[in-house]
Amino acid sequence: MTKDIPRPQRERLASGLSFERPIKELESQLTELQALALRTRLDISSEISAIQNRLQAVTEETYRNIGAWETVNVARHTDRPAAMDMIAALDEFIELHGDKAFADDKAIVTGLATLKERRFMLVAHRKGRTTKERLACNFGCAHPEGYRKALRKMKLAERMGLPIVCWINTPGAYPGIGAEERGQAAAIAENIMAMCSLKVPVLVIVIGEGGSGGALGIGVGDRVLMMEYAYYSVISPEGCAAILWKDGDRTSDAAESLKLTSKDLLKLGVIDGVIPEPPGGAHRAPQLAIDEVQRTILRELRGFDGLKPEELVARRRERYRHMAAIPGRFPSV
Amino acid sequence: MADEKQNNPGEGDAGLDKLGESRFRLRKKKEVPTGLWLKCEGCGQMIYRKELEERMRTCPACEFHFTLPGRERIVLVIDEGSWQEHFQDIVSIDRLDFDEGIPYAQKIQRAVERSKQKEALICGLGTIHGRPVVLAVLDFTFMGGSMGEVVGEKIALAAELAGKLGRPLVMFTGSGGARMHEGILSLMQMAKTCAALAQYQEAGGFSICVLTHPTTGGVTASFASVCDITLAEPGALIGFAGPRVIASTIKQELPPGFQRAEFLLEKGQVDRIVRRAEMKDTLAKLLDYARGPVLEVPPAPAN
Numbered sequence: 362m363t364k365d366i367p368r369p370q371r372e373r374l375a376s377g378l379s380f381e382r383p384i385k386e387l388e389s390q391l392t393e394l395q396a397l398a399l400r401t402r403l404d405i406s407s408e409i410s411a412i413q414n415r416l417q418a419v420t421e422e423t424y425r426n427i428g429a430w431e432t433v434n435v436a437r438h439t440d441r442p443a444a445m446d447m448i449a450a451l452d453e454f455i456e457l458h459g460d461k462a463f464a465d466d467k468a469i470v471t472g473l474a475t476l477k478e479r480r481f482m483l484v485a486h487r488k489g490r491t492t493k494e495r496l497a498c499n500f501g502c503a504h505p506e507g508y509r510k511a512l513r514k515m516k517l518a519e520r521m522g523l524p525i526v527c528w529i530n531t532p533g534a535y536p537g538i539g540a541e542e543r544g545q546a547a548a549i550a551e552n553i554m555a556m557c558s559l560k561v562p563v564l565v566i567v568i569g570e571g572g573s574g575g576a577l578g579i580g581v582g583d584r585v586l587m588m589e590y591a592y593y594s595v596i597s598p599e600g601c602a603a604i605l606w607k608d609g610d611r612t613s614d615a616a617e618s619l620k621l622t623s624k625d626l627l628k629l630g631v632i633d634g635v636i637p638e639p640p641g642g643a644h645r646a647p648q649l650a651i652d653e654v655q656r657t658i659l660r661e662l663r664g665f666d667g668l669k670p671e672e673l674v675a676r677r678r679e680r681y682r683h684m685a686a687i688p689g690r691f692p693s694v
Numbered sequence: 695m696a697d698e699k700q701n702n703p704g705e706g707d708a709g710l711d712k713l714g715e716s717r718f719r720l721r722k723k724k725e726v727p728t729g730l731w732l733k734c735e736g737c738g739q740m741i742y743r744k745e746l747e748e749r750m751r752t753c754p755a756c757e758f759h760f761t762l763p764g765r766e767r768i769v770l771v772i773d774e775g776s777w778q779e780h781f782q783d784i785v786s787i788d789r790l791d792f793d794e795g796i797p798y799a800q801k802i803q804r805a806v807e808r809s810k811q812k813e814a815l816i817c818g819l820g821t822i823h824g825r826p827v828v829l830a831v832l833d834f835t836f837m838g839g840s841m842g843e844v845v846g847e848k849i850a851l852a853a854e855l856a857g858k859l860g861r862p863l864v865m866f867t868g869s870g871g872a873r874m875h876e877g878i879l880s881l882m883q884m885a886k887t888c889a890a891l892a893q894y895q896e897a898g899g900f901s902i903c904v905l906t907h908p909t910t911g912g913v914t915a916s917f918a919s920v921c922d923i924t925l926a927e928p929g930a931l932i933g934f935a936g937p938r939v940i941a942s943t944i945k946q947e948l949p950p951g952f953q954r955a956e957f958l959l960e961k962g963q964v965d966r967i968v969r970r971a972e973m974k975d976t977l978a979k980l981l982d983y984a985r986g987p988v989l990e991v992p993p994a995p996a997n
Contacts, residue, residue: 534915535943536934536943544961547919550884550915553885553888553915557892577885594878595874605874618877619874619878681886681888682889682890684885691847692784694857
């Protein structure tokens with residue numbers, strides 16, 4: 362919804378990446394020097410390697426101290442590898458469209474996928490890269506038909522005995538008139554409920570934005586992982602700041618307070634693991650990031666081998682029933 | 695999620711008065727000297743508070759069903775003397791050190807002191823015209839009925855209790871959605887409640903959820919929408935996103951009646967709209983249908 366965002370807010374959004382300025386400066390110095398070396402055939406290799414070392418150190422340092430609000434902005438970075446980039450890197454992908462009731466929501470892409478020796482059903486939020494694609498995908502904000510399409514394909518996977526892999530990357534489910542008319546809340550609720558009972562393994566990876574109910578609508582799994590600089594939250598920092606602080610400028614405070622980074626979620630026990638990103642974030646080296654995600658998927662899918670369907674369902678329900686609870690805090694029936 | 699803070703303090707407080715919270719009433723009366731009258735949210739007419747209370751908090755002019763405090767709801771649907779509350783001592787804790795100017799821990803404490811209950815969800819056993827049920831009421835007057843860990847846990851416990859006792863589960867919701875102060879933990883309650891309900895339904899449990907004014911966000915998008923029968927009170931605002939969020943997203947005025955119970959009925963999203971005055975009788979009749987195809991006592995033959 363970038364186009365709808367008023368100017369001051371857009372500037373704020375941009376400033377969320379201002380922490381990268383020292384990196385950017387070194388990167389452009391490096392590019393200039395490399396161009397100079399090519400043009401003039403001067404031997405400046407020692408200068409170049411000095412800058413490269415400095416760049417590496419600064420990048421690592423900057424990302425080691427990255428704050429929650431900066432993380433949110435990295436997760437939203439337009440160069441960050443998203444569903445379609447990751448799909449392009451699969452060995453095969455056969456898209457299956459539509460909820461067979463209302464429409465084919467492009468904000469969620471579903472289909473049969475192959476990676477190395479593994480077949481699975483892929484369900485992923487799609488944001489689009491070009492302006493045209495972004496509009497078609499509604500910036501990754503799905504309508505009820507998107508959630509119903511996801512459910513249909515997950516049920517199909519269950520029938521076919523295929524594991525399900527979900528990639529979460531959405532600012533949130535779409536808040537609009539049509540979405541409400543067609544039961545946005547019910548569609549998400551039905552997905553959550555049905556995913557608690559799927560008899561095949563479900564692997565969930567938050568690859569960018571984990572926007573609230575819109576994320577959870579395809580996010581109930583046996584294993585839930587997050588990419589290092591992804592975020593997952595009950596509400597956007599902007600929404601939280603506007604409601605609780607009554608001040609849209611307090612997004613950074615809201616982001617910190619919400620504990621929405623991969624590190625926070627791992628500590629709380631909400632996710633099972635973090636997929637490391639290349640130094641400086643996935644947007645700096647998309648291919649490296651995609652490789653790491655693929656390695657993780659293969660490892661996780663192999664880890665499901667031999668689990669019985671009943672065992673899977675019982676464990677998944679148990680996991681969510683006592684999700685992140687402090688032992689002994691609640692009574693039992 | 696909990697994007698609409700439609701708290702209606704004057705209105706919620708009156709409910710406590712009725713339950714004899716005298717200390718509270720004295721303090722509140724000083725603060726709100728004009729509390730004798732209030733404006734109807736539905737038609738804008740001024741209503742005499744006492745009259746509203748006598749009419750189960752429905753507007754005498756337009757029948758608008760005001761938010762009903764949890765305790766009053768129990769009095770309305772549960773047979774006198776049959777109510778037995780469970781899990782009433784579970785309190786919320788501030789696991790994230792959430793501070794919006796007021797620390798969350800302090801906010802909870804204030805809400806507890808104000809309402810004389812420990813959390814937004816009240817759950818227990820009772821009978822509805824003699825039919826035993828487990829009842830869970832999400833009380834909008836306690837922090838906007840927002841769902842944090844305790845509310846989620848109590849919904850799950852209610853489903854488990856109903857499963858164990860072989861009773862139907864009846865729920866009433868009034869909520870702004872997930873409780874932001876508990877961050878991702880509150881979002882996870884959506885899955886927790888659904889996991890417990892999945893288990894309950896699979897074992898043959900029967901559930902009814904009544905959506906009351908207002909029910910939005912993570913509550914609508916989880917347990918409130920997956921029960922066997924979904925009822926709504928007239929005029930109740932029900933939705934995923936709050937109307938203000940939608941209006942600011944689409945930059946358009948919303949159509950009249952949008953997200954009201956009647957709108958949802960027309961769009962096929964709820965099974966029935968039931969007036970508050972008929973709620974208890976309707977619930978009893980619906981519960982009977984879950985007892986099997988043969989009537990225990992056949993109707994008397996018509997003369």
